[in-house]
Amino acid sequence: MADKKLVGQNYTTPDLRAKVTGRSKYAEDFRAEGMLFARLLLSPFPHARIQSIDTRAALAMPGVRAILTADDVPGPKDQVSDAGVVIRANPRSEKALTNEPLYQGEPVLAVAAVDELTAVEAIEKIKIRWERLPFSVDPVASLLPGAMNARVEGNVWVRPTPVQGQPAPLPEVIDLKWTEAEVEEYKAGRLPMGKDTDPSWSYGDIEAGFKKASLILDETFVTPNTSHQCLESRTSMAYWQNGKLFIHLSTQSTVQTVMSVVRWLSIEPENVVLISEYCGGGYGSKGTGTVSDVIPALLAKKTGTPVQMRISREEEHSIGGGRPAVHGRMKVGFTKEGRITAVDMFTVVEGGPYGPGNDGNTASRFASLLFQPEAMRWRGVTAITNTPPRRAQSQPGGMQGIVLMEPVVAKAARRLGIDQVEIRKINAPAGKARFGAADARGNRTYTTSCFVKEALDKGAQIFKWDERKARNGQREGSKVRGSGVAISAYNAGSVGFDGLFVIKPDGRMYIQTGIGNLGTESFSDCQRVAAEMMGMPWEKCELTWGDTSRNLPWSCVSGGSQTTHAMTRAAHATATDAIKKLQQIAAKDLGGRPEDYVVANERVARRGGGAGMTLAHAAQRAIELGGMYDGHEVPKEINAFTKRSAAALAGQGLMGVAKDAYPRDGASVSFVAAFAEVEADVETGVYRILDYLCVADVGTVIHPASLGGQVLGRSILGIGHAIGQRWVYDQQYGVALARRFYQNKPPSILDVPAHMDWAAVELPDPETPVGARGIGEPPVAAGCCAVLNAISAAVGDEVFVRAPVTLDHIVTALEMGRPTQARLTANV
Amino acid sequence: MTVQEQTPQEPSHVSRRTFIKVVIASGAAVSASAYLFRGPTLLGQGSLPGAVERLMTLNVNGQMRRVDVMKQETLAMTLRYKLGLTGTKLGCDRSECGACTVLIDDVPHYSCSILTHTVRAKKILTIEGLETANGTLHPVQQAVVDEQGFQCAFCMSGFIMATVGFLKTNPDPTRAELAHGISGNLCRCMDYDKILRSMMRAAQYMQRTT
Numbered sequence A: 001m002a003d004k005k006l007v008g009q010n011y012t013t014p015d016l017r018a019k020v021t022g023r024s025k026y027a028e029d030f031r032a033e034g035m036l037f038a039r040l041l042l043s044p045f046p047h048a049r050i051q052s053i054d055t056r057a058a059l060a061m062p063g064v065r066a067i068l069t070a071d072d073v074p075g076p077k078d079q080v081s082d083a084g085v086v087i088r089a090n091p092r093s094e095k096a097l098t099n100e101p102l103y104q105g106e107p108v109l110a111v112a113a114v115d116e117l118t119a120v121e122a123i124e125k126i127k128i129r130w131e132r133l134p135f136s137v138d139p140v141a142s143l144l145p146g147a148m149n150a151r152v153e154g155n156v157w158v159r160p161t162p163v164q165g166q167p168a169p170l171p172e173v174i175d176l177k178w179t180e181a182e183v184e185e186y187k188a189g190r191l192p193m194g195k196d197t198d199p200s201w202s203y204g205d206i207e208a209g210f211k212k213a214s215l216i217l218d219e220t221f222v223t224p225n226t227s228h229q230c231l232e233s234r235t236s237m238a239y240w241q242n243g244k245l246f247i248h249l250s251t252q253s254t255v256q257t258v259m260s261v262v263r264w265l266s267i268e269p270e271n272v273v274l275i276s277e278y279c280g281g282g283y284g285s286k287g288t289g290t291v292s293d294v295i296p297a298l299l300a301k302k303t304g305t306p307v308q309m310r311i312s313r314e315e316e317h318s319i320g321g322g323r324p325a326v327h328g329r330m331k332v333g334f335t336k337e338g339r340i341t342a343v344d345m346f347t348v349v350e351g352g353p354y355g356p357g358n359d360g361n362t363a364s365r366f367a368s369l370l371f372q373p374e375a376m377r378w379r380g381v382t383a384i385t386n387t388p389p390r391r392a393q394s395q396p397g398g399m400q401g402i403v404l405m406e407p408v409v410a411k412a413a414r415r416l417g418i419d420q421v422e423i424r425k426i427n428a429p430a431g432k433a434r435f436g437a438a439d440a441r442g443n444r445t446y447t448t449s450c451f452v453k454e455a456l457d458k459g460a461q462i463f464k465w466d467e468r469k470a471r472n473g474q475r476e477g478s479k480v481r482g483s484g485v486a487i488s489a490y491n492a493g494s495v496g497f498d499g500l501f502v503i504k505p506d507g508r509m510y511i512q513t514g515i516g517n518l519g520t521e522s523f524s525d526c527q528r529v530a531a532e533m534m535g536m537p538w539e540k541c542e543l544t545w546g547d548t549s550r551n552l553p554w555s556c557v558s559g560g561s562q563t564t565h566a567m568t569r570a571a572h573a574t575a576t577d578a579i580k581k582l583q584q585i586a587a588k589d590l591g592g593r594p595e596d597y598v599v600a601n602e603r604v605a606r607r608g609g610g611a612g613m614t615l616a617h618a619a620q621r622a623i624e625l626g627g628m629y630d631g632h633e634v635p636k637e638i639n640a641f642t643k644r645s646a647a648a649l650a651g652q653g654l655m656g657v658a659k660d661a662y663p664r665d666g667a668s669v670s671f672v673a674a675f676a677e678v679e680a681d682v683e684t685g686v687y688r689i690l691d692y693l694c695v696a697d698v699g700t701v702i703h704p705a706s707l708g709g710q711v712l713g714r715s716i717l718g719i720g721h722a723i724g725q726r727w728v729y730d731q732q733y734g735v736a737l738a739r740r741f742y743q744n745k746p747p748s749i750l751d752v753p754a755h756m757d758w759a760a761v762e763l764p765d766p767e768t769p770v771g772a773r774g775i776g777e778p779p780v781a782a783g784c785c786a787v788l789n790a791i792s793a794a795v796g797d798e799v800f801v802r803a804p805v806t807l808d809h810i811v812t813a814l815e816m817g818r819p820t821q822a823r824l825t826a827n828v
Numbered sequence B: 001m002t003v004q005e006q007t008p009q010e011p012s013h014v015s016r017r018t019f020i021k022v023v024i025a026s027g028a029a030v031s032a033s034a035y036l037f038r039g040p041t042l043l044g045q046g047s048l049p050g051a052v053e054r055l056m057t058l059n060v061n062g063q064m065r066r067v068d069v070m071k072q073e074t075l076a077m078t079l080r081y082k083l084g085l086t087g088t089k090l091g092c093d094r095s096e097c098g099a100c101t102v103l104i105d106d107v108p109h110y111s112c113s114i115l116t117h118t119v120r121a122k123k124i125l126t127i128e129g130l131e132t133a134n135g136t137l138h139p140v141q142q143a144v145v146d147e148q149g150f151q152c153a154f155c156m157s158g159f160i161m162a163t164v165g166f167l168k169t170n171p172d173p174t175r176a177e178l179a180h181g182i183s184g185n186l187c188r189c190m191d192y193d194k195i196l197r198s199m200m201r202a203a204q205y206m207q208r209t210t
């Protein structure tokens, strides 16, 4: 792909005109004939059991059509993966409705009525007998002797060790409390490194590492949490026709969300038509839909009528979920040159009621990757809390691990008198960098490539780092400036998905995309690779997306920075398949060998000029030839989902259809280096972010405008974590107190610098044919930590022990000469 | 919903009475408070105070539209659910996010917090009314297209309407002025840099067309 006309260029995405004119339809914008409306009854208690429900008065109301309770919701079923492995259903997993709510705001029942007011009036008439149960909203407090537990069985998850050849054992819940000595440690503001229950890991000799160190820092820190606050709440609408479910919902993925619906409703994938052309933000929380999405489907079945369930902002706050805070302790040893010799890391994850998630482990893996300690150990506990469910939020776990590590490195650099960029370069990974745990044979995973040092150098130059750092701590009146740098990383791509397109005799290329349209534009961007390889002008490409009745291929989850990597590979494989077919058609008709022909400029023609034919003509020939050429025969390795779609499209032209089977050596990870300058007022504590730059190592750039959007948008998500966003609970009553935007405000346009900048290193990933990886995750921790590190560069190290950092923390800490934030509590 | 309780394991430090009081005061027990409308089937039943509809005429996007409106109905509800103008979005329904911004007599307003019956004599402009009949985009829309601005775009119509309104009062803003002008709108995808760049380009386009 030497001569790129499409890849790397800005263009107008096919969804944009509909968006600017208001014609784009999100889940709530659909109406169906005779549609009913559902409303939810949410638990008022953080933990309770329902003893009885009396719905008679509600059902007697005119206009009320049906009531759905937990007893109507099918239980989770065991799954069999593509590889034939049984995945046992966890009976403790989240359901659409519950008889034992585990957080205040959890859906208990739903009423369908002719309109919303009627549904709500009906809810008012429902009588419930509750048995209130003990609860806990603070993971650390739940570890204190005598404290209440979030679940009847206990407060901490354990994962039994899997036995080879058997289905993975289900997680269990135990009651874990600290010893007296550990409580003393806790009272001193240090996270006790007590009994660990997560599957821990280590490598190297950490004791030797600490012995070698000339500086050892031992820091306890609480990472910020917040709900996702997608601007579009997770509304859904559903109806049934001839045994098929039609469901409109707000989800990040398209094809993959079908599989969730299949699981939640125990139906066959071919009986689900899922429509989601536009999704108003997910940030991980709508990865493959939300379990509550199926409530309208169940009500529609019960009533034989379409049902829509709109979700209000307050409901969204509880059922939408959020990021878990991680309470972490980092003991880190440095040589006097700044090299990290050892890390001993302990985490307590605020896990919400369902789980267990993997945040502690992920946190430790990325801490180990970014700073390449010579030896490291991680241990952790995943605690259960009666707070909204924790869902993946941009850079899940990785963000927390980096937020635990970055401020420690910044502090060490100041103590050792080493430049902040330099200390990161000294420890940065490069090439096939190893990270995380070792497997049974003692081998550790490694990256496909990494160019963190290059990103740091490029950033330092653009940001004029040397000039700015000279201003650190300099006072002008009551104002003081500080500049910070931070590095970050996250998984950035999966493999093994399918692509599908047809070039028709009208000379146009019809590309099917199963990627969700969540605003990242990857649903379209990835397809530019195929168009480029086919020599098709973009104007002649037509994209179909967002509706599974329209024959989409098996695609990855649109989340976790997977898509750009996974689906450019699939697009590459698919175009390669189509090119091979075109070469064969040309050789058949025009003579010579297939490899004598090249595809370019809408033609397949002899290399170096000579005989050829238009792709339009070749498409016609493909139909005449049939078989694999027009999709009547497809490769056997493609997914069943793609096979169905290909069968429906067969015979219309030349079909490109393939599975990405390219080799990959290593784990695909993207990196960023971010720089921020802040100005703080030491009298008022008010601080402003003056400037921000984020440099991304994402391999080949596919679409600069959308890459820039992801880099800066996700950076600001992280900056929000640094400057003020958090969940707040009332510890006494177990209720959330920050349920709306005004109580937990996402950054506004005035909270960020008027100019923000981004750049890319632009070194292709050697382990993927297009060279491109995803980027949605790494900027989050980078944005958060660049700002935190800039604050400490301005006002010193003894200001914060958790994030967010607000003006009162700054003034009071400066006055007292030590951090005044509460240590080691949830945000209560 | 009636809360009837039986409490075998009362948290020691919480009396039942204070517990119930707080839970009720928190208001989120029943998700009843936001996003409500009355559909056509039960019109006139009106068990909620004021749920009686009145026929009125609204001037929306230059057209006179007849519509039945309840006394307590918000403009966003009327636009979205009675007139089918779903380009106006609801992000919060409570004056917090600006997703529902429309122009009323050229001034941006949160349509989630305006009662429809108060705008009967006024000109309402929504995102659907910006494009000309022959399909030419408004300069602000065109600028967003040219910059590939926004991500999920759920906030976009609100931002576009806020910008259209702001540029009427300040056609030649600085970046900082424009940021202030549209700071009543939240974007959760938060690529504010590109949003602002789109809107500065919009200001340029507007000057060219006037």
Ligand code: FES
Pocket: B089, B090, B091, B092, B093, B094, B095, B096, B097, B098, B099, B100, B101, B110, B111, B112, B113
């Ligand atoms: S929906 Fe009106 S301001 Fe949020």
Ligand code: FES
Pocket: A231, A280, A281, A519, B150, B151, B152, B153, B154, B155, B156, B186, B187, B188, B189, B190
């Ligand atoms: S672009 Fe998604 S909320 Fe603004």
